Amino acid sequence: MTDIRTSADTAPATADTAPATAVPGPDPAALELGLARDLGLELDLDRKAALVSGGGVFRTSAEPALGLRPIITSDGPVGVRGERWDESDTALALPSVTAMAAGWDEDLVRELGALLAAEARRKGVDMLLAPTLNLHRSPLAGRHFECFSEDPLLTGRIGAAYIEGVQSGGVAATAKHYVANDSETERLTLDARVDERTLREVYLAPFEAAVRAGVWAVMSAYNRVNGEAMSESSLLTEPLKGEWGFDGLVVSDWGAVRNTVPSGSAAVDLAMPGPNEHWAAALAEAVRSGLVSEAALDDKVRRLVRLAGRVGALDAPATERATEPAAAPTPADEETRGLLRRAAAAAAVLLHNRDAVLPLDAKALRRVAVIGPNAATARVQGGGSASVFPASVVSPLEGIRAALPDGVLVEHAAGARTALRPTPLERADCRHPETAEPGLLARYLDADGRELHREHRPSGRVLEPSEGAGLDSFGAVEVSTVFRAPTAGRWRIGVVGLGRIVLEADGALLLDEYVPAESDDPTYLHVSPSFRQVELELGAGQEVTLLARRTAEPEHGRVLVLAADPPVAAEAAELAAAVGLARGADAVVVVVGTTDEHESEGFDRTTLRLPGGQDALVSAVAAANPATVVVVNTGGPVLLPWREEAAAVLLGWFPGQEGGDGLADVLFGRAEPGGRLPTSWPAEERDAPVLDTTPQGGVLAYTEGLHIGYRGWLRAGERPAYWFGHGLGYGAWEYLGLVAPGSVAQGAGFTVRVALRNTGTRSSREVVQVYLARPASGVERPVRWLAGFAAVRAEPGQRVEVDVPVEARALQHWSVPDGRWLGEPGGFTVLAGPSSGELPLTAAVRLTGADGRQAASRP
Structure with a gap:
């Protein structure tokens, strides 16, 4: 634990966060069991090549001769979706990764990682494709x-804690996307041009921390870096497998292996999904012809079998596994929901709190207005492969109502709309066309229109047939329901999907069109393809039978x-x-933000402004009630032009399924908003140090070098709206002294001791941050950079001291001519x-001795 010292006349304090420590690795002798099997059986080339070429969309191939079953993978990082991607297969939804980092709390993230491991075991998953360390x-x-985060140290420490938590449950974590996969525009093909020093000190640093933490898998990215496709990149050899000593598996991003010889000769070990046409038989033939060395193939097989041993995919005794899994908790148990609720509150960042309007006094309230498009409809996650389908979600409105005493009137108005895409029909306004139960009917048809399978669905969103349907293929899918219009007017009836689309209302044809694909990006094809809408005049309460059909x-x-809509x-x-x-x-809470339509894998945002009329909504409401509290429900920065008009601004992120209750805990003072910003928030788009994400001629140049995030703001001499690390909590802190x-x-690190006092009226947690600067340097450096942090808790009036370790690497730079730190x-x-x-406290420290050519730190 972090060292805490208190003054003699105060009570002991406690520390919340300790420096990350690596989880002890598995027994090497046990893991070599799989290697011995591989080498002893001497699989032929075809079987070796098939083994590393994937066995399905989310599973590897089995090899009975090795006692090897398929390794099952699943997307993360906020939940474990499993092999199926449909709302009928539910999963826990944790707070977004930005929210995890906002807690600056490695212990809490380890708990969340362990929960993900339990979810993985419940779903039969061996390998979680997370965390994202870009x-x-x-x-x-x-x-x-x-x-x-925008900072490599914070990303590395929180990412390492996530990995340790997941792998403590015998499930492989996957550090992705290696490397410089930091935006979505042209992500499949862009060439990120990054100088060597920036790569080492900024973008590779979190992956090095993951290797130090013992990560079992790394995913190579889609993009190129300095001309090399990452599935063929020399960076997979050095520094990953060479200098850093990574002994795990390198898996390609899905579909990123696009050739045979270059990728087969490179240090990527597993091509997914499978079977990959460029590997398998083609890879075996390339080895036979001498274009790819058999040693390269053998190393891929060896690493795959090693991973199988670690996750228990070999038929070895349990004692030979890396970790013996514990029993998985049920998703709805109180302990699990309590952890997710606590995590949502711990991530909340109080940006602004005029006249200490927060926390609200629930006992003094008689009428509460909860306003905003994100208040009644919970927005708990971003879009793309990271999304899951939780069994239940607590919205901000529900959480606030549940937290207030009986007799308090809680009223809601949306005030604005933000939807960009058609809104799936939900059971509240729909009934099954045959049984009249709430919901919709889905039918799967063969090429001649004969029914193969039918099922009752809770919404109009259909991705896959239910488990057990036994349908590997079908000719068409059809969804129908009786819709009751809540209000009168011209409703927009929409269909999302590709291929031939038919839409009918009471048997009348509204739409019959072939919708072509506009992109080959997997997220576009499998998550958010194109849509079509038509208008239909309906009276209030009028019922209409709707049917949509899509040719598969x-x-x-x-x-x-x-x-x-x-x-x-x-x-x-x-x-x-x-x-x-x-x-x-008496109190007004406005919840504004984005949705998975605005923040998603597959595309970058074009603006930081809140969608729809939300800015005007906040200004109008704040003018009507000066005590307005605004909750910002996003995954990343947005502009807050009204921030001084509101009495308080609370950043809630995408908070996961228990976000509404976690928010209520913070609003009414049952929990402190524990978060600090993991990235700087600009006041205006044009002020951001790096904004553009669009490659020019296929090239995205990282011309800012070391100076991203707060480093860029400092170099430009500008101020963001809110600095990296900012967050108020419910205490008030006086920084008293610094000893270094x-x-x-x-080659040595050191410890900084910081003394501070909670001058507020409540028990509070503070995240003490330590930065380094080099005023006169022979090499280019940021104005200052994060070197360490630790959290401390104190009672009102209590003085505490906290020790903040600073690693040797914080004092070093990557020398390109010397090729070392x-x-x-x-x-x-x-x-x-x-x-x-x-940063009110400063001290000086001198690095002594030679320039470190013989003393550079190693992982």
């Missing part, structure tokens, strides 16, 4: 919510969505209704405080 280079990056084409995925004219009244509620309320050693030897002798400045932009 960085927040641009706030526009579409997959921002799936990456931890294997290359176009299986998505079919039947959707309905209310008349646009109704939006004009929403704002007025919201303002009216705000005027008469006068000198440090080459060097320490530049001389003076460094140590700074400590609550954020990268507020």
Whole structure:
């Protein structure tokens, strides 16, 4: 634990966060069992090549001769979807990865990782395709919510904790996407041009931390780096498998192995999904002809079998496995839900709190207005392969209502709309066309229109037949329901899907069109393909039988969505209704944000502005009630032009399935908002140090070098709206003193001791951050960079001291001419405080000795 010292006249304090430590690895002798089998049986080339070429979409091939069953993989990182991707197969939904990082709490992240391992075991999954260790280079990056931070140290430490938690349950974690896969535009083909020093110090650093933590798998990215496709890159050899000593498996991103000889000769070990046409028989023939060495193939097989031993996919005794799994908890148990609720509150970042309006006094409230498009409809995750289907979700409105005493009137108005794509029909307004039960009917047909299978569905979103349907293929899928329009007007009835699409209303044909694919990106094809909409005039309460049919084409995925969106004219009244509620309320909570339509894998954002009329909504409500609290429900930064108009601004991220209850705990003071920003938030788009994510001629140049995030703001001499590390909590902290050693030897780390006092009226947690600077340096450096952090808790008035370790690497830079880490002798400045932009304490430390050519640190 972090060392805490208290003054003699105060009570002991406790530390929340300790420096990351590696989980002890598995018994090497046990793992060599699989290697001995492989070498002893001497599989022929065809069987070796088949083994590393994938066995299905989310599973590897079995090899009975080795006692090897398929290794089952699943996307993460906020849940374990499993091999099926459909709402009928539910999974826990954890807070977004940005939310995990916002807690700056490695112990909590280890708990969440262990929970994911339990979920994986429940679903029969051996290998979780997470965590994502790419960085927040641009706030526009579409997959921002799936990456931890803009800072390599914070990303590395939180990512290592995630890995340790997952692997403690005998499930492989997969560090991805190696490397420089930091945006989505042209992600399958772009060439990231990154200089060697920036690669080492910024983008490779979190992956090095993952290897130090003992990660069992690494995923190579789609993109190129400096001209090399990552599935063929020399970076997989050095530094990954060579210098760092990574002994695990390198798996390709899905579909990223696009040839035989270059990838077969490279250090990627498993081509997914399978069977991959470029490997298998083609790879075996390339070995026979001498184009790929058999030693390269043998190493791939050896690493696959080693992973199988670690996750228990070999028929070895349990004592020979890396970790013996414990029993998996049920997803709905109180302990599990309590952890997710606690994690949502711990991630919440209090950006602004004028006159200490938060926490709200629940006992003093009689009427509460909960406003905003994200208030009643919970937005708990981003889009793409990271998404799962939770069995239940607590919305902000539900959480607030449940937290307040009986008799408190809680009213809601959306105030604005944000949907870009058709909204799937839900059971509340639908009934099965034959049984009249709430929901919809899905039918799977053969090529001649004969029914193969039918099932009752809770919504109009159909991705796969239910488990046990036994359908490997079908000719068409059809969804039908009786829809009852809640309001009158011209409703927009939509269908999402590719291929021939038919839409009918009461038997009348509304749409019959072939919808072509517009992209070969897997997320587009399998998650959010193109859609078509038509308008239909309906009266309030009028019922209409809707039917959507899609012809199945294997290359176009299986998505079919039947959707309905209310008349646009109704939006004009929403704002007025919201303002009216705000005027008469004792407390106003406005929940604004994005959805998985705005933040998703497969595309980058084009603007940081909140979608729809949400900015106008906040301003109007805040003018009507000056005590307005705004909750920002996003995965990444958005512009907050009204932030000074609101009494308080609370960042809730995509909070996972228990987010509504976690939010209520924070709003009413049952929990402190424990989060600190893992990335800086700009006031205006144009001010962001790095914004553009669009390659030019296929090339995305990382011309900013080392200076991303807060480092870029500091170099430009500008201020963001909120600095990296910022967060207020419910305490008030005075930083009293900083002690650092006068000198440090080459290759050594050191410890900084920070004294501070909680001057507030509540028990509180503070994240003490330590940065380094080198005012006069012979090499280019950031103005300052994060070197360490530790969390501490104290009671009102309590003085505490916290020790913050700083590793030797923080004092080093990557020397391109020498090809190693060097320490530049001389003076460094140590700074400590609550954020990268507020560092009231400083001290000096001198790095002594030679330049480190013989003392450079190694993992």
